[in-house]
Amino acid sequence: MDRATILIPAAMNPLVTEGLSSRFELIRLDGAPDKEKLLAEAAPRIRGIACGGHAKVDAALIDRLPKLEIVSNFGVGYDAVDARHAATRGILVTNTPDVLTEEVADTAFGLLLMTVRELSAAERWVRSGKWLDKPYPLTPTTLRDRTLGIVGLGRIGLAIARRAEAFGVKVAYHNRRPSPDVAYDYYPDVLSLAAAVDTLMIVVPGGDATKHLVGREVLEALGPKGVLINIGRGSVVDEKALVEALRSGTIHSAGLDVFEEEPCFPQELASFERVVLLPHVGSGSIHTRNRMAQLVVDNLVSWFETGKPLTPVAETPFPR
Numbered sequence: 207m208d209r210a211t212i213l214i215p216a217a218m219n220p221l222v223t224e225g226l227s228s229r230f231e232l233i234r235l236d237g238a239p240d241k242e243k244l245l246a247e248a249a250p251r252i253r254g255i256a257c258g259g260h261a262k263v264d265a266a267l268i269d270r271l272p273k274l275e276i277v278s279n280f281g282v283g284y285d286a287v288d289a290r291h292a293a294t295r296g297i298l299v300t301n302t303p304d305v306l307t308e309e310v311a312d313t314a315f316g317l318l319l320m321t322v323r324e325l326s327a328a329e330r331w332v333r334s335g336k337w338l339d340k341p342y343p344l345t346p347t348t349l350r351d352r353t354l355g356i357v358g359l360g361r362i363g364l365a366i367a368r369r370a371e372a373f374g375v376k377v378a379y380h381n382r383r384p385s386p387d388v389a390y391d392y393y394p395d396v397l398s399l400a401a402a403v404d405t406l407m408i409v410v411p412g413g414d415a416t417k418h419l420v421g422r423e424v425l426e427a428l429g430p431k432g433v434l435i436n437i438g439r440g441s442v443v444d445e446k447a448l449v450e451a452l453r454s455g456t457i458h459s460a461g462l463d464v465f466e467e468e469p470c471f472p473q474e475l476a477s478f479e480r481v482v483l484l485p486h487v488g489s490g491s492i493h494t495r496n497r498m499a500q501l502v503v504d505n506l507v508s509w510f511e512t513g514k515p516l517t518p519v520a521e522t523p524f525p526r
């Protein structure tokens with residue numbers, strides 16, 4: 207195999223760099239004393255990118271790399287990569303689906319339970335010694351008799367729905383199109399779904415198409431017993447509208463793993479005892495992150511060894 211040159215724009219899981227270093231020349235911008243100089247020197251020979259997290263692979267970067275063939279993204283969400291622009295240049299984008307599905311669904315369901323049963327606040331009660339004075343108050347919310355509206359019934363959404371069924375929780379959903387494989391009630395828009403349920407689980411991708419899909423109107427439709435869980439992307443929820451809805455009692459509570467401007471978030475969110483905040487840990491176990499790292503490596507190796515990617519995204523299908 208050719209020793210192709212791969213750009214790594216930002217720090218990644220060490221298994222990615224370990225897995226790639228014996229087969230490829232790696233250009234690692236993270237920690238480089240003069241990133242711009244390094245990139246300018248290597249740009250003409252870069253044929254692949256390994257990226258993830260918030261490192262942007264935008265049109266400007268893609269267009270600086272005349273020999274670019276493939277962008278291998280760490281994560282199933284690839285909103286930081288301009289995949290549409292890559293498609294116009296015949297460049298493939300790959301992501302890491304399936305290997306993280308069950309982990310993220312576990313986290314989502316844990317976050318749901320933590321939120322409806324106030325488990326974070328109850329734990330703080332024990333640690334602060336308040337339990338010595340009095341028992342923790344009974345929670346006004348419970349999973350019992352709830353209906354879970356899943357926005358994004360894809361791989362992870364379906365895995366969450368399976369968990370909900372096992373817990374005796376009714377499921378409804380919204381996608382752009384109804385899924386022929388499920389019997390759950392389908393709603394053609396988020397507003398009608400929110401009006402029909404009391405618990406909304408966001409599992410859609412980020413990007414322009416889903417920006418602020420959940421705003422003031424949707425939160426009003428969800429109502430005063432409503433619980434919002436966001437495990438998808440922070441950009442899907444209008445955080446200002448959410449803070450206002452929590453402050454005014456428009457909805458009851460929220461559990462959030464993702465935020466609009468991570469790692470920052472509106473400080474007022476932290477002032478609501480009932481709200482549960484997680485630092486984007488949906489897939490964050492060593493087991494699952496290692497599997498994701500391996501798939502980033504495998505996509506690049508497969509492309510450069512066999513001419514086929516393993517998991518191309520919808521915007522850059524293969525064969526083309």
Ligand code: NDP
Pocket residue numbers: 282283284303304306310357358359360361362363380381382383384409410411412415416437438439463464486487488489490
């Ligand atoms: P899938 O592609 O399998 O599912 C996405 C679902 O969203 C599909 O059902 C799709 O249905 C629906 N959807 C997409 N766009 C829209 C839209 N504009 N409006 C309404 N529905 C839409 O992806 P996964 O389930 O594997 O992952 C989902 C997302 O979860 C990722 O993109 C990522 O953002 C997030 N995620 C978060 C993690 C975390 O750590 N918190 C970890 C992993 C993933 P249809 O096409 O019919 O609309």
